[in-house]
Every structure is written in structure tokens, then in C-alpha cells.
Amino acid sequence: MRHVAAIAGREFRSFFVSPVAFVVLTLWSVLAGTFFLSTLFDFQQRVLLAQQFQQVDQLAQMNLNDSLVSPFLGAMWFVMLFLLPAVTMGLFANDKANGTDELLLTSPLTVWEIVFGKFAAAAGFALVMVAIAAFYPGLLFYFGEPDVGKTLAGLLGLMLVSFAYVAVGAFASSLTQNQLIAFIVGLVLILVMGVMLPFLVDIAFSGAGVPAADAIGGLMRWVATGYHFEHLISGEIDTADLAYFVVAIGVFLTLSKAVVESSRWR
Amino acid sequence: MSAGIEVTETPAIEVEGLCKRYGDFEAVHGLHFRVAPGEVVGLLGPNAAGKTTTMRMLTGFIPPSDGRVLIAGHDVLTDPLGARAAVGYLPESPPLYPEMTVRAYVSFVASIKDVPRRERADAVERAIARCGLSEVSRRVIGQLSKGYRQRVGLAQAIVHEPEVLVLDEPTVGLDPIQIREIRGLIAELASPEHGRGRQSVILSTHILNEVEAICQRVMMIHHGRMVIDQPLAELTAGGQRLEEVFAHITSRDDAPSPVDAEASP
Known part of the structure; x- marks a missing residue:
């Protein structure tokens, strides 16, 4: 564990001497502000409209969580798909390019310690991003009364989804010594896992009729992170969803470990 | 011999x-x-x-x-x-993190090479001094000349006082x-x-x-x-x-x- 902390600490600090971290954090903060304002104005508009037309039912259904916090977190999730690969692209690729992998692999460290350390550093960075995003829903508590549990569940969702993507990005980074390739491979994997699979499910369902298609479709839907994230931002905390994220992180870290280990045999 | x-x-x-x-x-x-x-x-x-x-x-x-x-x-x-x-190992090209300072780097290596926490600061200072790096210990490795980088590589190899170099x-x-x-x-x-x-x-x-x-x-x-x-x-x-x-x-x-x-x- 001491080793994990040493590696994670070094890696985390190294984020903040590279311009990438600042570009990512700046974009993230600006987009968070923009999306928050736009969802806020949209919400206000809809409340005004509903009031004007005396749609009491609709007005009664509206609340800060479903109409504001959830769409906002959904938008931030979408931004994350594109920004996290930039955070993780250097995790292993950089060491291979620097030759520092030779230092790590000849030190009394296990490969798991190296992988966990790298993952923890990037997950820590993702946590900073989640904390920045959390600031905006936090503001609502000052002016209104959003549901605490629902808001926290949504933030938990954003955090878990980011950790899963960090694991995917770490795996992409372990495959190459070129950061650009690591970024692109990571982005593609994250897009497929996060967004594309539901589309593939739709295509599978449009074929219809075949019982196997349903089974595959169901499986694909389960594999997609979006499906589980939606549960969490709507305030449902289900152990099955939590287990999904643990499994996703575990699978990609295991793959990363296998790739790092295999470099000894080449 | x-x-x-x-x-x-x-x-x-x-x-x-x-x-x-x-x-x-x-x-x-x-x-x-x-x-x-x-x-x-x-x-x-x-x-x-x-x-x-x-x-x-x-x-x-x-x-x-x-x-x-x-x-x-x-x-x-x-x-x-x-x-x-x-083992202390200096590969053909020194395995350095160019964005770190000399001291931070040697200290990082000491921690992954199992130098006990209490002795770490001393071990780092000793390695830096022996490799003639005291004057540049606060500088970023990426800005050092090749000769100094080689010395940082050597400091990294000896910081945990290994039996074998x-x-x-x-x-x-x-x-x-x-x-x-x-x-x-x-x-x-x-x-x-x-x-x-x-x-x-x-x-x-x-x-x-x-x-x-x-x-x-x-x-x-x-x-x-x-x-x-x-x-x-x-x-x-x-x-x-x-x-x-x-x-x-x-x-x-x-x-x-x-x-x-x-x-x-």
C-alpha cells in the first residue's frame, strides 16, 4: 500500500505540471457553468410557461432534481466521455516513452501496485472534476430545496462513471507509448462503452423476433455505462448498478495489469 | 583480487x-x-x-x-x-521524469525502493551529495544537461544502498x-x-x-x-x-x- 501511495502521489502531482490538466479543468469548469446556466434558464422558462397556462399538474411534477440536477449531471457525463481520455492518456504511455517503466519494473513493486497507483492518481483527478461539477447543484441548496439524497446519488453516479472510464483509459494507455494513440483508443473504447452500445442495442432490437437478439440486447444494455448511470442520477441506488461499476473497473484494471506484465516477455 | x-x-x-x-x-x-x-x-x-x-x-x-x-x-x-x-540499476538511458525536481525524483525512487520513511530524507541527501547534485537539487530534471541527468540516474541507482549496482x-x-x-x-x-x-x-x-x-x-x-x-x-x-x-x-x-x-x- 505504501508503494501505491508513492506512485499515485507522484502521478497526481505530475498532472499539474502538464498543460493537459489545466486545459481539461478549464474546459470542464467552463462547460459546467454553461450547462448549469442553460438548464437553469430552461427550467425557469418551463415553470413560467406552466404558470401562465395554469397547468397545475405539470407544475406539481416539476422539481429541481428531475428538471435541473439530473439533466445537468447527464450533460457533464457526456463531457467526461471526451475529457477523461486526455487525463489518462499518459498514465502508462508516458513511462514507456520516458524509459521510466524500466525503473518501475526493476523496483521491488508488484505490477498491481503500479496499476493501482496509476489508477488512484487519475481517479483522484476525476474526483476533482466531480467536485467542481458538484459546486453548481450545491448552489441550489442555497436558493431552493432540492432532494439531498437524489443529488448525492447523482454525484455518486458521476463519480463511479468517471472511475470506470479512468480504468478504461488506463488500459488504453497501457497498450502504447504514444499518448495520442492512447487518447484515441481510450476515447473510442469509452464512447463504445458509454454511448454506442445502447445504439447497437436499438439496432439489434429493430431486427426483432429472434429470442437470442433480446438476450444479447439486454446484455449490451447492461454493459453500457449509460444504463446504470441513469438509475443513479434518477436517485435509484441499486446494488446491481454499484456492482456493475466495480466489475467494469476490475476488468479494465486486470487487463491493464496483464498488458504491463506482458512487456516483460517481449 | x-x-x-x-x-x-x-x-x-x-x-x-x-x-x-x-x-x-x-x-x-x-x-x-x-x-x-x-x-x-x-x-x-x-x-x-x-x-x-x-x-x-x-x-x-x-x-x-x-x-x-x-x-x-x-x-x-x-x-x-x-x-x-x-539491485540499483542505471539503464542505458536514465529513467527520469523530466517534470520532477532532482530531489523529488530521488525521494520518489527511495520510497518505491523501500527505504524506510525515517531514513529517507538522509538517504536522499546522501545520494544527491555523492553524485554532486547538491547545487541543482531544486531544479527540474528536464532542464539539466546530459551530464547532470546521468548523475541523477546514478543517484537514483544508489539511493537505497543496494548490494549490487x-x-x-x-x-x-x-x-x-x-x-x-x-x-x-x-x-x-x-x-x-x-x-x-x-x-x-x-x-x-x-x-x-x-x-x-x-x-x-x-x-x-x-x-x-x-x-x-x-x-x-x-x-x-x-x-x-x-x-x-x-x-x-x-x-x-x-x-x-x-x-x-x-x-x-
Whole structure:
């Protein structure tokens, strides 16, 4: 564990001497502000409209969580798909390019310690991003009364989804010594896992009729992170969803470990 | 200084039947040798002779295809962490993080090399001072000259006071004064005056006078086979210069050397 902390600490600090971290954090903060304002104005508009037309039912259904916090977190999730690969692209690729992998692999460290350390550093960075995003829903508590549990569940969702993507990005980074390739491979994997699979499910369902298609479709839907994230931002905390994220992180870290280990045999 | 065979204490390095194959290509074939504590051994050979491959197997970076490597009594395959803790390794290009300061980097290496927390600050200062890095310790590695980077690489290798130092071409690309300093440092590490137990050094080079300057023993590898393993004094006893021996051996391509049989323990 001491080793994990040493590696994670070094890696985390190294984020903040590279311009990438600042570009990512700046974009993230600006987009968070923009999306928050736009969802806020949209919400206000809809409340005004509903009031004007005396749609009491609709007005009664509206609340800060479903109409504001959830769409906002959904938008931030979408931004994350594109920004996290930039955070993780250097995790292993950089060491291979620097030759520092030779230092790590000849030190009394296990490969798991190296992988966990790298993952923890990037997950820590993702946590900073989640904390920045959390600031905006936090503001609502000052002016209104959003549901605490629902808001926290949504933030938990954003955090878990980011950790899963960090694991995917770490795996992409372990495959190459070129950061650009690591970024692109990571982005593609994250897009497929996060967004594309539901589309593939739709295509599978449009074929219809075949019982196997349903089974595959169901499986694909389960594999997609979006499906589980939606549960969490709507305030449902289900152990099955939590287990999904643990499994996703575990699978990609295991793959990363296998790739790092295999470099000894080449 | 003897060839280290009759030494009774645990050898710093013990290698038996070491082989490395890449598909059909045999990079290293059947190496046998021992290095005693405090011994400085020069690993010679033309380019692509298998020097780096051998060193990578000693440091546990790559596993041997066959044979055994014991570092201070730890087998690199069955006790990899113990073996790696006993080795300091300077690869051909120093494994540096260019964005870190010298002190932060050496301190990071100390922590992953299991230097206890209480002793870490002292160990880091000592390594920095010995490699002549005190003045640049707050500077970022990426801004240092090649000579200083090489020294940072050396500081990294010695910070945990390992029993064995493996240096892959430690003076390549340095100017004559820097070369002399690095050689002085290597000699000092192995000397009996050096407080905390003498360190064995195995260094690869193709600069022959480097070997003459600091090594007590010469191992020469050619096509992955050990062709010479002798104390330097014996080798050059007949007034023969190392350069002549080297040229003689590398010119007879492929033929297994008669010295081979004698030298293997």
C-alpha cells in the first residue's frame, strides 16, 4: 500500500505540471457553468410557461432534481466521455516513452501496485472534476430545496462513471507509448462503452423476433455505462448498478495489469 | 583480487546457465559467473553482444528463458521483490521524469525502493551529495544537461544502498571531466572505506580504458556467449593490451573460444 501511495502521489502531482490538466479543468469548469446556466434558464422558462397556462399538474411534477440536477449531471457525463481520455492518456504511455517503466519494473513493486497507483492518481483527478461539477447543484441548496439524497446519488453516479472510464483509459494507455494513440483508443473504447452500445442495442432490437437478439440486447444494455448511470442520477441506488461499476473497473484494471506484465516477455 | 569463485560469503551475484531466447534468436547463451561483494566487474563486448539483455535479466526487468540468477541470495524468479530490492540499476538511458525536481525524483525512487520513511530524507541527501547534485537539487530534471541527468540516474541507482549496482554504459555521452567524476564515484562505492557495506558493481561499456581504469575483473561477451572471465591483472599480464584481446576475440567470428571452457566455473 505504501508503494501505491508513492506512485499515485507522484502521478497526481505530475498532472499539474502538464498543460493537459489545466486545459481539461478549464474546459470542464467552463462547460459546467454553461450547462448549469442553460438548464437553469430552461427550467425557469418551463415553470413560467406552466404558470401562465395554469397547468397545475405539470407544475406539481416539476422539481429541481428531475428538471435541473439530473439533466445537468447527464450533460457533464457526456463531457467526461471526451475529457477523461486526455487525463489518462499518459498514465502508462508516458513511462514507456520516458524509459521510466524500466525503473518501475526493476523496483521491488508488484505490477498491481503500479496499476493501482496509476489508477488512484487519475481517479483522484476525476474526483476533482466531480467536485467542481458538484459546486453548481450545491448552489441550489442555497436558493431552493432540492432532494439531498437524489443529488448525492447523482454525484455518486458521476463519480463511479468517471472511475470506470479512468480504468478504461488506463488500459488504453497501457497498450502504447504514444499518448495520442492512447487518447484515441481510450476515447473510442469509452464512447463504445458509454454511448454506442445502447445504439447497437436499438439496432439489434429493430431486427426483432429472434429470442437470442433480446438476450444479447439486454446484455449490451447492461454493459453500457449509460444504463446504470441513469438509475443513479434518477436517485435509484441499486446494488446491481454499484456492482456493475466495480466489475467494469476490475476488468479494465486486470487487463491493464496483464498488458504491463506482458512487456516483460517481449 | 581473485575471480570470486572461492569466496565464502554470499556472492553478490550468482548466475548459472543463463539463457535468453527471442524465438529462434539466442541473445544470451549459457552464462555462468559470480561476483563477490565489493567487486567491480566490467562487462565488455561489441554492440548487440547481449550486454544489455544480460543486465536486464540481472535486474529482473526481463525473465531469463533458462538458468538462474541470484542477487544477494535472492532468486530473481522465485523472490523477485527481494532480488530487485538488492539491485540499483542505471539503464542505458536514465529513467527520469523530466517534470520532477532532482530531489523529488530521488525521494520518489527511495520510497518505491523501500527505504524506510525515517531514513529517507538522509538517504536522499546522501545520494544527491555523492553524485554532486547538491547545487541543482531544486531544479527540474528536464532542464539539466546530459551530464547532470546521468548523475541523477546514478543517484537514483544508489539511493537505497543496494548490494549490487548494475550500470549500463554509465559514461556514454559525457565529457572527459564528467567521465572521470563518474568513474571516481563508482570506484568509491566499491571501496572498503565506503561505510555501509561494499557494493558490487557490474558495468557494461565498450570503452576499454574505462575497464582498465576501474574494474578488477573483465567479462567479455560475444554473440551472447562468455568468451573471457578473468581478473584484469591476469588478462594484461603478458604485456597484452585489453584492446588487442578485444580485437582478437571479436575478429574470430562465431568460433567458440578456447578461453570459454577455462573461464566457466
